[in-house]
Amino acid sequence: MNASEDKLAVERLYREYKPLLTSIAYRMLGSMSEAEDAVQDVFVSFSRLRGAEIEHPKAYLVKMVANRALNMMKAAPRRRESYPGPWLPEPIIEADDPHAPLGQLMRRERLGYALLVLLQTCTPPERAVFVLRESFGYDYADIAAMLDKSAAACRKIFSRASAKIGHPQREAAEEDASDPAMDRFVRSFADALESGRAEAFVHLLADDAMLLSDGGGIVRAALNPIEGRARIAAFFVGIAGKGALAGRWHRVRISGQRGLLLERDGLPPIAFALAPDDRLDMVREIYLVSNPHKLTRIAR
Structure with missing residues (x-):
């Protein structure tokens, strides 16, 4: 040739x-x-x-x-x-369309934004093995050849990663929550923030709920995780009172999972993703991304 x-x-x-x-x-x-x-x-x-x-x-x-x-x-x-404050993955945002190609791909591979966040708690080898095994279905022999490790070592690495993430229970919960439960959470969250009544969402937060906010040092954001439903509600009431939540709300897919996008005149947008608890009846974590460098992947 x-x-x-x-x-x-x-x-x-x-x-x-x-x-x-x-x-x-x-x-x-x-x-x-x-x-x-x-x-x-x-x-x-x-x-x-x-x-x-x-x-x-x-x-x-x-x-x-x-x-x-x-x-x-x-x-x-x-x-x-x-990095100033929590580091969150870069979200990929599409209209909440079940036929959108990226949304289909992400859901088929069962790795939404919440699980993408959890993967950051893993070591690089754990993340590599988990992604190749769980999202793309490679067997341990193939993964071993790719990463120059033994198949037995890859099994152990996958087990460690699964334990950190809470897999398979947590992954199954988030997959099952992709439609009815997550739709309820997202709808209630949007209604509460659009109406300026953040406290209306409090009943859906777990007692030990946590909010992580990534502004990248460019946009004002909480530099530390906000823990507990009362503190999270107070945070939203505070920023709403300053007009930070005024704008146009859109239900979207964030890296394949349901979420919200707030577009604001003259200000960077904000992406919101939610993670349910294992029973699917409360919100365990809220991820808020306002770093404009991470919000360039918004499909119109």
């Missing part, structure tokens, strides 16, 4: 596998911009290898992007040490 044919073949592989590779990297990194950088770097390296001649290009590319994301994750803690 000559250089021109090889280039065309690599471009074809890029078009075919970019969505899959980007999806894997996004789940591992929690950042779409970093995921896109990882995939771009992988294809630059792949093209230098005369990648079109590799016997199993898909497996090879998945291995490359997983390891590239692992290397990037190992550098992330140093960057986040100086």
Whole structure:
């Protein structure tokens, strides 16, 4: 195969596998911009290898992007040490349309925004193994080959990650809550905040509920987690009184799960995602993202 044919073949592989590779990297990194950088770097390296001649290009590319994301994750803690306040994953926001392609993809892979947040509590190897196993269905032998570990080691890593996340109970709860329960939470939350009566939502909060707010040091946000239903209600009453919740509310999909987007004139938007408790009858956590650098993925 000559250089021109090889280039065309690599471009074809890029078009075919970019969505899959980007999806894997996004789940591992929690950042779409970093995921896109990882995939771009992988294809630059792949093209230098005369990648079109590799016997199993898909497996090879998945291995490359997983390891590239692992290397990037190992550098992330140093960057986040100086991050102002809680660091939350970059949300991908689409209209709440059951036929929207990203929403379908995220729900099919059973990894919504709440689980994406929980993955940040895992070590880089735990996150890599969990994503490859749970979201993409790779068997332990394949994962072992990708990460240069034994299959037995990958099983242990997956078990540790599952214990941290609360899988499978928590994952099953969030999957089951994707429609009726989450719709009730989102509708009540939107009604309460739109009407200026934040206290109307308090009865849906668990006693030990927590709110995490990510403004990135660009937009004013709570620098520490807010714990307890009374303190969360007071927080919303306070910011509503300052006009911070005035604008246009939209029900959306946030990285595949139901949530809310507040668009404000002259100010950055705010994305809200909710996580239910294990019984699906209370809200356990609220994630509030107002960092404008993380709110560029809003599909109109």
